[in-house]
Amino acid sequence: MKPLLAKELPTFMKRFGSFIDGEIRSLEVLSPITMKLVIACQDENRGFDWLTLEFEFNGVSDASLIDSDKLAYIDMSDGLSLTNSSQTFSFKVNNSTLFINSSTIKYQEGSF
Secondary structure: OEEOOHHHHHHHHHHOHHHOOOEEEEEEEEEOOEEEEEEEEEEHHHOOEEEEEEEEEEOOOEEEOOOHHHHHHOOOOOOEEEEEEOOEEEEEEOOOOOEEEEOEEEEEEEOO
């Protein structure tokens, strides 16, 4: 997994089109401070082919999660926001109550 750095956020979000019309595939709580989220999205660098991104959130300080059986119903038409301030990354699905605040984020690309 590669770490996602704060200075890379604008480029990262542009590359994946702010995850508009993506799909959350899974959300797993690995420990009270570690979570894994898998999203299917389009990649501008690959001619807008679909792929999956696996995120690992470490040092989770706050979160509002959704039951796994309800993830398919999340409206991703407005994408998500991913910001950094004061050493905290904030991940939020724009049309949902789902959010995760963590000290670090790692990601890994996978097949669709």
